[in-house]
Amino acid sequence: MSLSINELVVEADRCVACGLCLPHCPTYRKTGSEADSPRGRIQLMRAVAQDILPNNNRFKQHIDLCLSCRSCESACPNSVNYGALVDSTRAIFIQQKIMWFALAKPFIRCRLLMSGLTWLIWLIQQCKFEGLLKRLNSAAKLLPAINKPVTWKSLYPTTAKSKQGDVSLFLGCASHALDSDTLKASIYVLNALGFDVHIPAQQTCCGSIARQMGDVAEANKLLALNQRSFDVSMPILTVASGCGSGLNDYLTHHHVQDVSAFLASCDWSKVNIKTLNQRIFVQDPCSLRNGQKSHASVYALLKKIPQAEIVPLSSNGQCCGGAGAYMLSQPSMANQLLNDKLIAIKNAEVDILATSNIGCSLHIAKGLKDQHLNVSICHPIQIIAKQMGFDNQ
Ligand code: SF4
Numbered sequence: 001m002s003l004s005i006n007e008l009v010v011e012a013d014r015c016v017a018c019g020l021c022l023p024h025c026p027t028y029r030k031t032g033s034e035a036d037s038p039r040g041r042i043q044l045m046r047a048v049a050q051d052i053l054p055n056n057n058r059f060k061q062h063i064d065l066c067l068s069c070r071s072c073e074s075a076c077p078n079s080v081n082y083g084a085l086v087d088s089t090r091a092i093f094i095q096q097k098i099m100w101f102a103l104a105k106p107f108i109r110c111r112l113l114m115s116g117l118t119w120l121i122w123l124i125q126q127c128k129f130e131g132l133l134k135r136l137n138s139a140a141k142l143l144p145a146i147n148k149p150v151t152w153k154s155l156y157p158t159t160a161k162s163k164q165g166d167v168s169l170f171l172g173c174a175s176h177a178l179d180s181d182t183l184k185a186s187i188y189v190l191n192a193l194g195f196d197v198h199i200p201a202q203q204t205c206c207g208s209i210a211r212q213m214g215d216v217a218e219a220n221k222l223l224a225l226n227q228r229s230f231d232v233s234m235p236i237l238t239v240a241s242g243c244g245s246g247l248n249d250y251l252t253h254h255h256v257q258d259v260s261a262f263l264a265s266c267d268w269s270k271v272n273i274k275t276l277n278q279r280i281f282v283q284d285p286c287s288l289r290n291g292q293k294s295h296a297s298v299y300a301l302l303k304k305i306p307q308a309e310i311v312p313l314s315s316n317g318q319c320c321g322g323a324g325a326y327m328l329s330q331p332s333m334a335n336q337l338l339n340d341k342l343i344a345i346k347n348a349e350v351d352i353l354a355t356s357n358i359g360c361s362l363h364i365a366k367g368l369k370d371q372h373l374n375v376s377i378c379h380p381i382q383i384i385a386k387q388m389g390f391d392n393q
């Protein structure tokens with residue numbers, strides 16, 4: 001929700017400064033500074049909105065350090081809408097001037113350009129020049145070995161005997177470019193359960209990164225394009241909870257749902273799922289836990305796999321530090337939080353880690369690789385699709 005300056009002050013006034021959110025805030029836990037806590041940031045936002053404090057670099061630093069993880073929002077007994085406060089503050093007072101974002105904008109806007117770039121990266125990786133690619137910058141270092149790019153059809157009809165309905169699938173820039181296996185697995189499972197899957201060609205980025213950068217004009221442009229592209233009569237299913245959370249907040253005329261949440265409530269009685277005698281740890285992305293509040297559906301979905309033991313990762317209440325573009329813009333804090341996640345993974349001796357957000361997946365996978373930890377990290381839908389016979393070859 002976008003707030004005007006007056007609405008921002010009214011929402012900030014709803015904070016009674018009880019401090020119950022403080023222990024849930026990752027940045028406050030790391031710095032111990034009130035100004036890096038939700039309560040402190042809300043006071044700062046209100047003071048700047050009322051011209052009591054200047055909108056200077058110190059203010060910007062404290063707002064920039066916020067992950068937008070919204071753990072504070074989940075903990076707040078007064079239901080203060082912290083997400084709307086920080087989004088609106090970024091839109092009104094802080095526009096980031098970041099070179100990589102300016103360069104990335106045309107690719108984010110245009111799926112054709114994004115597809116071209118994906119093909120180029122894939123070809124470079126095939127030719128084994130990826131060492132060169134990874135020396136270029138920190139964003140390139142996050143790149144996994146990508147699958148051969150896919151040209152999506154507009155319709156994937158159900159493979160079940162009786163059709164249950166129609167759904168739209170949101171591709172998302174990062175998932176489309178780097179995680180096409182998850183999208184293919186989602187289509188496979190949805191088709192098997194009786195759903196026709198529609199992929200509107202005009203769909204575009206969800207706008208979350210632009211919003212995080214304070215570029216509200218760009219975010220709204222992308223939103224309007226998605227608004228026109230998707231049929232309002234079908235649910236829009238997302239595989240990346242970062243996209244899902246952003247669309248849920250701002251694409252108000254459509255019903256947006258995480259793919260696991262949708263699937264967990266479907267009829268599975270006619271589907272065969274092979275047993276998997278393994279422990280699967282689940283990492284809860286903040287965007288699924290605090291944004292869409294549907295993290296429980298991932299456990300419900302994976303528990304459909306006979307004999308699989310589904311276990312929450314012990315540090316699930318704390319952000320991994322990925323947080324959209326945060327891993328690029330705030331690498332120091334992002335790495336401190338990543339380190340906590342890696343310790344939890346090592347302590348639990350994790351073999352398989354399921355996560356529903358491509359951002360978390362890339363950030364954690366980079367940490368695992370740097371520490372030479374052999375953990376298979378993938379989207380939960382890939383795990384269940386494989387047990388249903390999905391073969392990506
Ligand atoms: S969104 Fe996350 S990092 Fe930001 S104030 Fe709330 S808990 Fe702290």
Ligand code: SF4
Nearest residue numbers: 015016018019021076
């Ligand atoms: S828990 Fe809610 S009311 Fe209490 S300090 Fe935090 S934001 Fe304010």
